[in-house]
Amino acid sequence: MSSLQCPIHPDANLIEDHRAGDIICPECGLVVGDRLVDVGTEWRSFSNEKSGTDPSRVGAPENPVMGASDLSTSIMVGFGASDSSQGLANAQRKNMNNSDRQMNQAIGIIREMSERIHLARPIQDSAAKVFKQILDSKALRGRSNEAQAAACLYFACRKEGVPRTFKEICAVSRVSKKDIGKCFKLILRTLETSIEQITSADFMSRFCGNLDLPIAVQTAATRIAKKAVELDLVAARSPISIAAAAIYMASQASKDKRTAKEIGEVAGAAEQTIKQTYKFLLPRARELFPPEFKFVTPVEQLPAS
Structure with a gap:
């Protein structure tokens, strides 16, 4: 385009008419060049959706998990569809590999x-x-x-x-x-892979969040569960049961008390299982809590079950 110029107005800044594909002199309207290819987005929409944010006519991104690179055409058949439409949909299902x-x-x-x-x-x-x-x-x-x-x-x-x-x-x-x-x-x-063993700490944040417990209780429960495993107090108990029992103990020592039933509904553990695991923790409760924890209910007054 830089080599083109209007023979009548050589100093004029030529303009492009993208719709027509022409280069025009703004002074006299002379078409200096034509048949330009518009490399911009094609904004014509063939969808019945008028509220679409992007009406460009392009396909969905390639899906690497689909064998046909997700370039197949889906034939939808709705109420009152013709026999031919139904036949096309049936044919499509038959042609799709298993x-x-x-x-x-x-x-x-x-x-x-x-x-x-x-x-x-x-x-x-x-x-x-x-x-x-x-x-x-x-x-x-x-x-x-x-x-x-x-x-x-x-x-x-x-x-x-x-x-x-x-x-x-x-x-x-x-x-x-x-x-x-x-x-x-x-x-x-x-x-041929292995994934890290889950621990009670993996669930602590979510369980405490769903129970609307403050961060101080969550921190204490995390410490209780970790220490209980280190001291081998909860052998053969699942990480979920340990997490639930630790939350129960930490909440009972705070002002934000939660029952074993409430915790069980969030953790997916039986109320009785939580209480049984809690009983293993109770005799060593004093050394399980973090030193900075502010007790509302002293260790000696924690529930027996």
Whole structure:
């Protein structure tokens, strides 16, 4: 464009008409050059949605977990659809290979479960990638798609450092805790990997937050649980039971008391299990609390159960 100039007005600053693809002299209107290609975004929208924020006609980003690179066309059939539309949709389902069908279904299951327990999109994506690896390996062939998806989500939560309990995952799925556990073990074996052992500290912040407990109680409960493990007071007890019992002890010593039943509803632990674990902690309570903790209820007056 810099080499072009109007023969009548050589000093004029030429302008581009992007719509027509021409270069025009602003002084006399002479078309100096034509057929320019507009490299900008094409803003024409072919959608019935008038409220869309981006009407550009481009596809969705490539999805690496889909075998066809997610470039397939989805045919939706609604109420009153013609026989031809129904036939196209049926044909599409038949043409989709089994792996892509399973992958598509699993992504939907993972997303639905994640939304119910408020898991972020990166965790969902991580679970989908794990499912893709397992699907390609055919290691879990014969297991239900939902059990595999639930196990992948549990694995992703552990891997990303935001663990959820088996009970929490089981509560938002339609498969048993036993089936999810079996799939999880097979995933670890298939991927030949190991993930860090979960501890009571992994759940402390979430449990205390859901119970609306102050940071001082959370800090004390974390110290109690850690010290109890170091002193071998809670052998064979699950990290969740230890966390729940530590929260129960710390809250009972503060002004923000919570019952074992309230804690159990948040932690997914039985009230009786929390109290039994608490009894193991009680004889050594004085050395379990952090030195700076401000007692409202002295150690000697803590409940016996």
